[in-house]
Amino acid sequence: MRLPEKFLERMEQLLGEEYKAFIASYREPRHYGLRVNTLKISVEKFKRITPFSLEPVPWTEDGFYFNEEARPGKHPYYYAGLYYIQEPSAMAPAALLKVKPGERVLDLCAAPGGKSTQMAAAMAGEGLLVANDINFQRSRVLAKVLELFAVKNAVVINEQPERLAQRLPGYFDKVLVDATCSGEGMFRKDPAVIGKWGPSLIERCAGGQRAVLRAAARLLRPGGILVYSTCTFAPEENEGVIEKFLREHPEFCLLEIPKEYGFVSGNPEWVNGREELRKCVRLWPHRVKGEGHFIAMLKKESGEAENLPPSKMPGRSLPNKYFEMFREFEKDNLKVQLEGNFYLMGNHLYIAPQETGLFEQFKLLRAGWYLGSFKKNRFEPGQGLALGLKKEQVQRTLDLRGDSEEVIHYLKKETLSFRGQPGWTLVCVDGFPLGWGKQTGKFLKNYYPTAWRWVD
């Protein structure tokens, strides 16, 4: 890997004596991480059933290092949403934000969803998670990831932060801004980033980061907490952005992030900034087992509080005819009756968070738990329903072993020969749902989504 000369010069100037160790870290093997989805399985149980050899990531209880050869992205458990593959230092920002069940949480730059899934797991289905991204295609990936993770209390939107801030001032208890950056900490993970790097990119990114933070500041309630993170080393995008933010927003103060696990303090000298910037942290690749991050944690001490009408479920709730069709499907196929706010978007059915009505004014992609769609006069279950159910809640199931060939055939969307009772069948791996099949005669027709299927 050839790093840009200008980048090396800048880093040498910033790091002085530490530069040698920093550069040497690029010659070491990369660190790979996964985070257990505690919405589906406890960390303890995962440790018992995992085929991978794992070592804990110190800064988050659900995070683990794995060896490159393990390839957890090519295991059926990945398709069951039992874990998310995430660069280990990227697990730190959401861990520090410490979201709790019942809170209103906004992930403003959320795609593809690493930190959203981490926060959703911490919320354990209670409260509201708003996952937003400005890029439409990336927002769709975000929606898929949240579905795979069985997150039922999130709305996914594709909006400009400024518009959100105008409409929902003071609404959120916690906001995460994991901004687009020049990606200096991504050089090893994604060498394509190297070609795009340059001082003008750093400047452009810093401008974008400042704008997103301005909106985030308005969206947060007084007393609320904001975490800002990047995966770059450039001080202009880190201490520099926070210094300017604090100058423009005297209602905010920095909170001290403990300097543990090898995290070190931010550097005010690099931007002629205030001493307080030492409360931020830097994760350097030569000091922690990770590619590198910058994190600032801010508290809003005063400001405008939310003054919105109480959220209520909106007009797109379910007409009787559709409700009956769904109940009929449920009676024939499930062992439970699902309750909640049934919500129709086009012909797609959800159980949506109570607050969904507030988000209809934005580009809303997903609202809570996706159950399926109405086709002519019947209900067809969706992938979201499969992944959000438990095996015991479904009348007909086919449980395949994680090490079997059949499970791979299913994930490749092949028809399986299997003789079961006719009807919708939940296909599982070692008890964890993967998707739907439909039994007809000797065969199980495969309803695994084409776009999700296993490709060799």
Ligand SMILES: C[S@@+](CC[C@H](N)C(=O)[O-])C[C@H]1O[C@@H](n2cnc3c(N)ncnc32)[C@H](O)[C@@H]1O
């Ligand atoms: C570093 S990535 C986020 C990674 C994500 N937090 C995760 O953990 O998977 C930054 C994201 O910010 C989005 N973005 C860039 N500018 C934005 C803006 N003004 N408002 C909202 N999202 C933005 C990009 O499309 C990109 O998906």
